[in-house]
Amino acid sequence: MELINFLSKPSDFSRRTGPNDKIVLSSRVRLARNIRGFAFPGFAKKAERVRAFEVLRPAIEATAAMADRFAGSMDTLDALDKQILVERHLISREHAAKGPGSGIVFNHQEILCVMINEEDHLRMQAIYPGLQLKKAFAAIDALDSDLESRLDYAVSKDLGYLTACPTNLGTGIRVSAMLHLPGLVLAEQINPIIQSVNKLGLAVRGLYGEGTEALGNIFQVSNQMTLGESETDIVARLDKVLAQIIEHEENGRQSLLEKKPKVLFNHIGRAYGVLSNAYSISSKETMNLLSLLRLGHDLGFLPGVERALVDELSIVTQPAHLRKKFSDELQPEERDLLRADMLRERLAGVPRPQCKALGDDASLDKPQE
Numbered sequence: 001m002e003l004i005n006f007l008s009k010p011s012d013f014s015r016r017t018g019p020n021d022k023i024v025l026s027s028r029v030r031l032a033r034n035i036r037g038f039a040f041p042g043f044a045k046k047a048e049r050v051r052a053f054e055v056l057r058p059a060i061e062a063t064a065a066m067a068d069r070f071a072g073s074m075d076t077l078d079a080l081d082k083q084i085l086v087e088r089h090l091i092s093r094e095h096a097a098k099g100p101g102s103g104i105v106f107n108h109q110e111i112l113c114v115m116i117n118e119e120d121h122l123r124m125q126a127i128y129p130g131l132q133l134k135k136a137f138a139a140i141d142a143l144d145s146d147l148e149s150r151l152d153y154a155v156s157k158d159l160g161y162l163t164a165c166p167t168n169l170g171t172g173i174r175v176s177a178m179l180h181l182p183g184l185v186l187a188e189q190i191n192p193i194i195q196s197v198n199k200l201g202l203a204v205r206g207l208y209g210e211g212t213e214a215l216g217n218i219f220q221v222s223n224q225m226t227l228g229e230s231e232t233d234i235v236a237r238l239d240k241v242l243a244q245i246i247e248h249e250e251n252g253r254q255s256l257l258e259k260k261p262k263v264l265f266n267h268i269g270r271a272y273g274v275l276s277n278a279y280s281i282s283s284k285e286t287m288n289l290l291s292l293l294r295l296g297h298d299l300g301f302l303p304g305v306e307r308a309l310v311d312e313l314s315i316v317t318q319p320a321h322l323r324k325k326f327s328d329e330l331q332p333e334e335r336d337l338l339r340a341d342m343l344r345e346r347l348a349g350v351p352r353p354q355c356k357a358l359g360d361d362a363s364l365d366k367p368q369e
Contacts, residue, residue: 003081004324006070007088008110014311018130022298023246025178025218026089029136029235030125031144032163032172034154040164041102041117049101049117056116059150060105065112065143073103080328083320089127089178091115112143119164120172122147131242133175137235160227170227175238178207179245182217182295183252186267193248194219200241201225207287216287216314221245257299265355268296276347280336286317286343301353313346 018024034040038052053073061071074082074095082096090106095118106113115123124147126140154162160170168174184190194204205220206213221242223234256264271292274281294310296302315321317339323330326338 003070003072003077003084006108007084010312010315010321011308013088013110014308014315016129018128018132020246021130023180023249024131024242025180026127026129027132027136028089028125028127028174028176028178029133029140030123030174030176031140032120032161032165032168032174033122033124033144033147033151034120034162034164035122036152036154038121040119041121042119042164044101044117046101052121053101053103053116056121056151057103057105059147060114060116060122062150063143063146065139065146066105066107066114068108069105070108071103071105073100074098075100075102077104080320080323084324087315087318087320092118092123094118095123112139114143120168131177131239131246133177133235133239133242137175137231141231167224168226171229171231171234173226173231173234174222175235176220176222177238177242179219179221179242179249180217180291180294181219181245181249181252182291183249183256185217186264187252187256189248189252190219193245197221197241197245202238202241213284215284216291218287218291253295253299261355264299265301265353268292268299268301268353272296272347272350272353275343276350277344278340279344280333281340281343282336283317283319283339286339287314290314290317296353301355302350303354305350309346309350313343317342 035052035055038044039048041049044052057071060066061069082091085091085104086093086096088110090110090113091104092115095102095104095115098117102117104113104115111126111128113125113127124140124143126136126143128136156162161172163169163172181190184193197204201224203222203224205222207215207218207220221238223238271289275286275289275293290310290313293302294307297305297307297310316325319335322335322338330338
């Protein structure tokens with residue numbers, strides 16, 4: 001089956017909901033595992049990576065959780081399909097560059113996914129919408145136990161699970177959440193929050209992980225330590241920190257609404273204006289403006305509009321998804337034109353934002369003082 005036919009339609013994917021999903025877009029728990037008798041992927045020669053892949057893929061496919069799955073090797077997926085998987089957060093950018101001996105297996109719900117021979121032999125993850133770290137951990141823990149009964153994991157009695165990178169040694173767990181934090185960004189409080197989170201031993205990264213920008217005011221918060229602390233303790237600690245970040249973001253939004261409603265409405269109104277009228281727009285600008293439109297929805301500025309529409313546009317306007325829809329040969333300038341056409345068409349029926357804080361009839365149809 002073609003990858004694009006197995007993946008959820010963006011319109012369906014964007015309707016997934018979860019606790020606190022106005023702020024927490026998704027919760028992810030990832031485990032790193034390796035098997036005995038094979039060198040770590042980064043040190044293995046091609047033939048050894050291929051042999052490891054031939055052991056790992058059947059074991060993953062045999063698990064109960066992957067009964068309904070997509071499985072493929074990276075050398076048989078074309079570059080466009082790999083980029084779509086990156087945009088869906090199913091594989092890393094580094095894994096997209098892999099060839100023979102590397103692969104991917106994920107289930108139909110796109111909740112469970114396993115990268116084969118990325119940095120480690122196995123990088124498995126569970127992703128749920130909203131704040132559901134405990135549920136994500138339960139799902140990936142069950143898959144891990146099933147695989148451990150089928151494979152000979154590389155484990156040290158003293159150090160725990162052995163990994164290619166020392167920062168993953170021990171539990172091999174990385175717990176993270178994708179957060180939408182426009183309130184803190186607009187209130188210029190995001191840097192103090194990031195500094196406080198870093199002091200707690202957590203990392204804050206951009207939309208696609210380490211070394212990437214926080215496009216669309218989206219930040220990933222995750223643990224850094226994996227040794228000397230149990231998996232459940234790590235999950236609980238991050239859960240507690242996320243609750244505090246959520247509270248800060250809610251307070252930031254409320255403060256802007258109460259103290260600077262015109263400034264806030266101006267940001268959202270301009271975003272609506274550009275998105276619904278532009279004839280050429282980049283992916284980066286689109287992500288940043290859709291973030292403000294999502295904020296406008298969450299604050300009640302867009303009555304009658306489903307948030308799923310904004311979330312869907314955040315997916316379908318990304319470069320690989322555009323190329324898949326129209327043509328793989330699209331140049332960046334052509335993508336910018338088609339992206340703008342799509343946005344104008346999809347937002348044509350969306351009424352202009354309204355702000356009750358500025359008066360019952362305040363909207364973009366009526367100029368503000």
